[in-house]
Amino acid sequence: MDDLNSIYTDVIMEQSTATYNKHKLDGATNKEHGHNPSCGDDITLEIIMDGDVIKNIAFTGHGCAISQASTSIMIDLLKGKTKEKALRLINIFLKMVKRQKITDEEIEDLEEANALQNISNMPARVKCAELAWYTMQRLLEK
Ligand SMILES: [Zn+2]
Structure with missing residues (x-):
């Protein structure tokens, strides 16, 4: 398998065109814009917090298949989590894509998001x- 095939897995292909997380969020309590000038990816995340729990997340915007898939996968993973748990998972994901050391248990905690490991x-x-x-990290730390 070459690098490209190992990145465009079924999960990523499916999630790159999925639209169920892609919409405006009625009653959003906070939002944050993110832009990646090197590719042109541009997203806005909206969330609804219920105390310390992320009750709902949605996004709008545009970008390449990887950015769209990564956004949708992240939303699936973080929805329903506490802010603290979400920040921990974000930290693990960012370490994974930078090839920093993470444990097998941490990779499992990322669920579907570990499909992006080969990136x-x-x-x-x-x-x-x-x-x-x-973008989500900034939003949660606001
Ligand atoms: Zn991109």
């Missing part, structure tokens, strides 16, 4: 995969 073999696409996660 670390393509440095030019890492920013596409990271965009949503950095």
Whole structure:
């Protein structure tokens, strides 16, 4: 399998065109815009917090298949999590795509998002995969 095939897995192909997380969010309590100038990916995340729990997340915007898939996968993973847990998962994901050391248990905690692990073999696409996660981190730390 070459690098490209190992990145465009079924999960990523499916999620790159999925639209169920892509819409405006009625009653959003906060939002954050993210832009990746090296590719042109541009997303806005909206969330609804219920105390310390992320009750709902949605996004709008446009970008390449990797950025769109990564955003939708992240939303699936973080919805329903506490802010603290979400920030921990974001941190693990960002370490994974930068090829920093993470444990097998941490990789499992990422669920579907670990499908993006091989992106670390393509440095030019890492920013596409990271965009949503950095944007979410800023949003949660506001
Ligand atoms: Zn991109």
